[in-house]
Amino acid sequence: MTIQEKDIEAIKNAALSCIKCAFCRQTLPSLTKSNRFADNCPSGLYFNYEAYYASGRNEIARAILLNEYPLQDSKQLQEIIYSCTTCGACEVNCRYISDTNVLPVRTTEKIRAFLAQKGMGPLPNQQKFAEYIKTNNNPYGESASRNSWVKDAAIPDKQQAKYLYFVGCTTGYRLKNVALATANILKFLKEDFIVSSQEICCGSPLLRTGQLEDLGRLIQHNIDLIKQTRCKTVLFSCAGCYRTVKKDWPEILGKPLPFKTLHIAEYLAQKVKKLKFNPISKKVAYHDPCHLGRHLFPNQVYDQPRLIIDRIPGVERIVLEREKDSTLCCGAGGGVKSGMPEYSEYIASLRVEEVRAKGADTIITACPFCIRGLRDGAKLEAKNSGLKEIEVIELTELVFQALEGK
C-alpha cells in the first residue's frame, strides 16, 4: 500500500483550506477552565514553534508537496512531522470551525507516509516497528507465543464462540495483567468467548508512522482469522487496535467489516447492572484515550467508562479540566513513545500534574499505550514534585479488583 495521488491532492487542499483560526492549539474556548490547563497540543506544548502545531504542519505539508524547499535541507523536518502524537485534539477543535476537509491528523499521517516513501522517515526507533512486524508479526520483536497468559486465565479451548477477544500486541506482550483481567471479567460474566494465538499486529503502529508497505498483509491475515472463528463480534481491550480495526480497516479495504466491533468499556457498560462490585477506596480521575474518544468521532466512547467507574462503591471520580474532547494526550501515541521518549514522558507528566492538582490519587484509563505513557509520566512527575507517585490502573483491572473484592 502506498500514498496515492488523490491523497496528495487532498493534503494540498487541506493545507490551503486552513484558516489559521488558532483554535487547534488549545482546548475549545467554551471548555477552557484555566490558563494553566488550556493547552492540548502535545508537540506545541513541548517545542513551541508554530511548526509543531497543526496549523504549522499544514503549511509545511503545502511546502513539501509544492516542492518549495529541498527536503534534505531541513534538520528539524523529521522532528516536526514525527513529534505529533496524532491525538486529534486539534482535529476536534478544527471541526467546530471548519467542517470541511482540514483534518490535521490525517494530513500528518499522510505526510509521514510521503516522507517514508522519499526515505526521509520514520525515526530510527520507529523503523524497527516495521522490521519486527515483518519478521515477528508484532512491533516489539517478540518471538514468544503471543498469548502465554491464556494458560493462567484457563480459557476454555474452543474454535468458535460468540466473541473473539482481540488482545493486541501491547496488551499480549507488555501488559498481560490487562489481558488477564479482561478474560477474567468475561469468564465472571459467563460470556462465550475465545482468544486466538494466530492473531497478529493490527497495523496501527505502521499506519501512525507512515510505514504502509506491510499493512495489507496484516489486515488480510486478521480478517481471514476472524472469519474462520465465525465470531460475530470482536472485543478489544486495546483502544489503539479498536480504532484501527473499526475505522482504518474498512477505509483501507473499501468495504464494511464482516463482523461487529466492541470495546470492553462499551461491553461492560451494557452489563454493568448485572455486576456486583465490592467497595474500593480511591479518588480516581479518568483519562480519555484518544483512540477511544476523539478518533472515533462521531461515536466517541466517553460516557461508558465513567458509568462503570461511578458504579463501583467507594470510588470517587474527580472531574479534570481537560476531559473528553479536550483531553490532553498521554504523550505515547503516534509512535512518539519509542521515537522521542523524553518528550513523551514530559507530556505524560503534565497530564499527571493536572490529575494531582485536581486531587485524585489514581488515574484510570482504557488503553495500554496510555497506561505505559502515564506510568512513566507519573514517575517523572513524582520525581519533580517530590510527592508520592500517582497510581495508574487500566479500567479492566479496576473492574476486576472490584469484582474480586481485593
Next chain:
Amino acid sequence: MQSPVNPEEMEKIFQKFPAMDAKTAEKMVRDLQDVINPRQVSKDWAVRVPYSRDQTGGGGSKVNDFRVPDIVVMPDSAGDVSHTCQIALKYGVPVLPVSTGANVCGMAVPLARGIMIDFKRMNRILEIDEDGLTCTVEPYVTYARLQAELEPKGYRVNVPGAPNSASVLANCFFVGDKYFSSKFGYGPMEIMGAEIVLPNGKVIRTGALATDPIEPDQVLEYVAGRHPASQQGPGRVCVQAFGPDMTGLPYQSVGRNGIVTKICIKIYPLTKSSRILIYGFKNLKNLTRCLAEICSREVGYGGIVNGPCYSIPALTNSNVDAEKLMKIFKNPLKAFLKTFFAFLKNPTLPFRKPFREVVSGMLGIRGRNFTMEVFLFGTPRRVDLDTKRTKEILANKEFTEEKPGDGTGMAKHMFWAYEKDAKPEYIYKVFQSLGLKDFRLDWLMRMGKMWDYNEVPARIMRKAAGFLLQSPRMPFGKMHWVFEIFLDVLRKAGYPGIDEGNWSTYINSGSGAHYACLEMDIIYDPKSQEEKNRAIQILMNVTTQLTQKGIYFPHNIGLARDLIEQMTVPKIWELTKEIREAFQATVLGPL
C-alpha cells in the same frame, strides 16, 4: 476611481526583499543565540514556512506567493525582544512580531522577510489586580484563557469582535472592536499601560506599567492573583501615563513603531443579566438608521448587522445544513409547515415556552434580507428597560418605514450561555425536524458561550477558506452610506444577488454613536488567482473611495494600507515615517 494599488505594483515592492543569504543568516543566528536560548532561534525552512500565510491566504498578491521569514526567534522576555531588535538594527533587517497568528490581511506575514518574533513562550497572565480592576498579560494570552481565569473571580474583559483565540494584547493595540464598546470604548481605550520594546532595542514602560518592578529580562513563573512584587501598596497606578503618553505609539503599527511585550488592561465585573435581541429587516437603510439610534441613545452595549435571515442559524450548522436552511428560510410557507410538523413530531414540546420561542423566532425573521442583533447586559431591570427602549425605536416611523421581524426568542436559546432559562436543546429539536443532518447538540450547547467571544469571522470563512476583508471605522450615521459604496463596487464587479441581500457582513459597535466597525468580507477560492485579484481590486476600490472621504481603515491587504495612506493622507503618513525613523525602525512603510 481606479486604485493605485495592483498586484504588479506589490510584486515590484516584494522583489526589493530577496531571501537572506546563508552566510548572513548563520551569522545573525549566532549573534541572536548569544543571549537567547539557542533552541529558540531557528533558520530551518521547516520552522520558517508556517509563518508564510494568515487567515486571508497567501502573504503576497499571488495565491501561491508565500512570504517566508529568514529567521524565527521565540523570546522568553522583553530582554530577548530587545536583543533581537538590536541585532536586526545592526544587520538592517526588518522585524515582525506574531502573537497567536489569528491575523488577517497579511499583517503578521513577513512581507519584507527578516526576523519573525513568535511570542508563543510569552503566555503568562502576570497579574489580576482586583483592587485596581486591571490585569497584566503577555502577548500570547488569548481571550479564552484570560476569560477562563477571570470568570471564577467574578470579572470579565471587554469581549472582542475577533475570535477568542485572538491575543488580548494584539487585539487591543490593533483597535479591536468590542461587544461592550458602545459603553466602554474600543481596543485602545482598554489599555492602562504597556511595556514596549522600541525598534532600537530600548525598553519603555507606560501608564500603569510605568512603575512595574519586573526587569525586562526577567522570566516569570505563572502568577494567579496579584503579582508578589506589587502585593504591597495600592496596586497599579490608575493614571494613563506619567508625562507624554507613549502608550499610543505602537497602535496599529504591527510592530513597526515598537513591539509590545506586556499590556495592562481594564477588567469589569461580570454582568448579572443579559439578552440578545434579533430583528430582521427587508431594507438596509431602515436597519442602519435604527441601529445608529440604538447606539446613540446608549441602549445596551452595541449591535451587529448580519446578512440574510438564515445566516444566524447557519452559524451553528455545517455547510450542507446552511444551504438547506437557506432554502427553508427563503420559502415562508415551507418554513411554517416544517416547523408546524416539528410540533407534531415532538408531542411533549409544543406546550413548552422555549419551543414556542424558538419557532416564533425563526418564523419572525424568515425572508428578511438583513438581521440586526443588539446585546443587552447589566442588571435585570436595566436589561428589561433597554429591551423596551429598543422596541420603541423599532416602532418609530422616523427610523424605520417597515415593521421589523422579531427573532429574539430564538437568540435566547441559541447563543446565550448566561440566560438562566436558555434551553439549547429546543433549537436542536426544531432543526432536527427541519431535516438538518449535520447539526450537533453539543455545538449548540457550546455555541452559547462561543458566541460570547464571537466566532463569526472564522465561520464565515469555513466554506472556501480564501478570505479577504476590509474593516473601515466610521460614525454610525455614515453606516448606510459606506454600505452603499461597498455594494455598488460589488455590483459593478458582477457579483450576483447583491440586491437580494445575498451577502453577509457585520457591523460592530465601536464607541457609542461615534465609532462603528464594518467588516466587509469577500470569500474566494484559495487556489484561484483570478478570483483573488478580483477580490483585491474590489477592496482597493472601496478603500480608496472611502479613505478620500475620511473613513479610516486600520488594516488592509498586505502592504496596500501603506500605499493608500501615502496617497490619501500624505502628511500623516510622512509624520509616521519620521517617528519611525527617530526610533531607528529598520523598515519604513511602504516597506
